[in-house]
Amino acid sequence: MIKKLILFVTIISATLLTGPAQADPADISAASRSVVRVVLAAKDGNKVAFVGHGSGFAVAPDKIVTNAHVIEIARQEPSVVIGIIPSQGGKSYGGRVIAFSPDNDLALIQVLDGGRLPPMTIFGGNVADGADVVAIGYPGSVDRAQGLNLDDMITPMSPVKTRGSISGGRSTKQFDTILHTAPIASGNSGGPLIDNCGRILGANSFGSLSDGNDAEFGFAVSAKEILSFLRKAGVKVGATATPCRSAAEISREEQERENAERAKVEALEKAETAERGAKTEKLRTTVSQDIIAERENQMAIAALLLVLSLVAVSGGFYLMTQSKRNPAIAAFGGAAVLLLGAVIVFLSRPSFSEIEDRVALAMKEGSENQQQAITVASSGKYQCTINPDRSRITVSQQNELPLEWTDGGCVNGRTQYGRDGAKWSRIFVPNEEQTVTINSFQPDRSEFTEERYLLGLDAMTKARAIRQKYGNKACTADAKVLADVEDMVKAIRAELPGSVNERLVYECARVKD
Numbered sequence: 001m002i003k004k005l006i007l008f009v010t011i012i013s014a015t016l017l018t019g020p021a022q023a024d025p026a027d028i029s030a031a032s033r034s035v036v037r038v039v040l041a042a043k044d045g046n047k048v049a050f051v052g053h054g055s056g057f058a059v060a061p062d063k064i065v066t067n068a069h070v071i072e073i074a075r076q077e078p079s080v081v082i083g084i085i086p087s088q089g090g091k092s093y094g095g096r097v098i099a100f101s102p103d104n105d106l107a108l109i110q111v112l113d114g115g116r117l118p119p120m121t122i123f124g125g126n127v128a129d130g131a132d133v134v135a136i137g138y139p140g141s142v143d144r145a146q147g148l149n150l151d152d153m154i155t156p157m158s159p160v161k162t163r164g165s166i167s168g169g170r171s172t173k174q175f176d177t178i179l180h181t182a183p184i185a186s187g188n189s190g191g192p193l194i195d196n197c198g199r200i201l202g203a204n205s206f207g208s209l210s211d212g213n214d215a216e217f218g219f220a221v222s223a224k225e226i227l228s229f230l231r232k233a234g235v236k237v238g239a240t241a242t243p244c245r246s247a248a249e250i251s252r253e254e255q256e257r258e259n260a261e262r263a264k265v266e267a268l269e270k271a272e273t274a275e276r277g278a279k280t281e282k283l284r285t286t287v288s289q290d291i292i293a294e295r296e297n298q299m300a301i302a303a304l305l306l307v308l309s310l311v312a313v314s315g316g317f318y319l320m321t322q323s324k325r326n327p328a329i330a331a332f333g334g335a336a337v338l339l340l341g342a343v344i345v346f347l348s349r350p351s352f353s354e355i356e357d358r359v360a361l362a363m364k365e366g367s368e369n370q371q372q373a374i375t376v377a378s379s380g381k382y383q384c385t386i387n388p389d390r391s392r393i394t395v396s397q398q399n400e401l402p403l404e405w406t407d408g409g410c411v412n413g414r415t416q417y418g419r420d421g422a423k424w425s426r427i428f429v430p431n432e433e434q435t436v437t438i439n440s441f442q443p444d445r446s447e448f449t450e451e452r453y454l455l456g457l458d459a460m461t462k463a464r465a466i467r468q469k470y471g472n473k474a475c476t477a478d479a480k481v482l483a484d485v486e487d488m489v490k491a492i493r494a495e496l497p498g499s500v501n502e503r504l505v506y507e508c509a510r511v512k513d
Helices: 002-018 025-032 068-076 140-146 223-232 247-321 325-347 354-373 457-470 479-495
Strands: 035-044 047-060 063-066 080-085 093-101 106-111 121-123 132-137 160-165 177-180 192-194 200-207 218-222 238-240 380-386 400-406 418-420 423-428 435-442 447-454 502-510
Touching: 025 132, 025 192, 025 447, 035 063, 035 068, 047 068, 047 132, 047 200, 063 068, 063 223, 068 080, 068 093, 068 106, 080 106, 093 223, 106 223, 121 223, 132 200, 177 200, 200 223, 218 223, 247 325, 247 354, 418 479, 423 479, 435 479, 457 479
Parallel strands: 121 200, 121 238
Antiparallel strands: 035 047, 035 080, 047 063, 063 106, 080 093, 093 106, 132 160, 132 192, 177 218, 192 200, 200 218, 380 400, 380 502, 418 423, 423 435, 435 447, 447 502
16 A cells, blocks of 8 residues: 555656646736737717727737737728727827738738837747647626726736647648637637747637537637748748746756756765875875985985095095195095085985975965866857757747857957856846846856846836946946946846746857957
């Protein structure tokens, strides 16, 4: 019984650890920024009558995809106008149909009045059966339950999100669709069906009919149809085929990698300590033998000098007996010098207490040479390649990144980075996009990272206000400017959500000039 219980727990644990990526609220919120309500109203002089509404999503800053059946009446009736109501902000915009494809129920709307929205990324890969999905839009049933009128409908508000899963590979005969179980209603038409990373899988088109007893299903025009439609319309969009991975999964793998690296470093340090101990003992033996040899050599030299001094003294006495006074004095002087030399050589022989000092000096020199051999990124040009196993790719397609690094934090000769722990970082807060990007370079690892936060309008406004306080600093060695860059990174980072929408990890290699 216990064995069966252990087996059951093991299976459940494995399932939890290897299951599909769970939807991150930050990714769903980021996708919601791009969803709009498409309102149709009939104008008759000063009177405006509500005709209907659907949903849509931005594929470019000024272009919206929706269903053809949502705006079909606007093509037929000149009095019917299209309104684009964003999910955030305080403005609404007009719209004009620029592409219409009833064969696959798609239409493309040009946003008027200078309106710009954050575009979504389309997932062009295969969608797995049973994968989690989220439908986003403006169902009319919710509007009616809230008692919304036309004025309310043309006021920006958050869309409704419903969850479900892909249900089999069945498609309609007319065009390629995705069958799913995320609840949709009238008004959801044209809204996006997204994966857990917030990428477009399809555009919700219609639901199955139900008499109240059967389960309801939704059909979404597939991403393949959308990409083909946009390609024919001449619209360039962001697309990716990288599988969705949750931020938690990436974080867990990074932690495991860090732990593995730490264990490897500890093992290396332990091995180095043992090797250092063995090397020290070997060196101590060698130094001891060298000192003994040096002592013996110097004692032999001292003895030789002593013998020579005695010979010189004997020679001096002999010369004195021969009445050769001056040569005798010279002989005695030479004997004195030789005797003094013998004493000096004898006294200067190395002591056994020098053994430890010589060993310590030799080990220190070896350690300095080893430290110089450690590779740390220095000034120069690098080619950085993305590591997909360590990255969470949701909106980008870049695989290669050229980098020119200068010691002191200057990147590509124009952008100053600030110290950020072991890294050098810089935060970018553009005026035209609702994206905050933190770029970092860690010289000791030759590693460059890009972290993207897809923020709402209010959060972006706050981030831009903080950035304005510090300005845009070019490369410099000025300590105050460097401190400002560091403070800007800290100030904006404090306002960012805890979960990043995209994290790209690049491994950099030096490029020969």
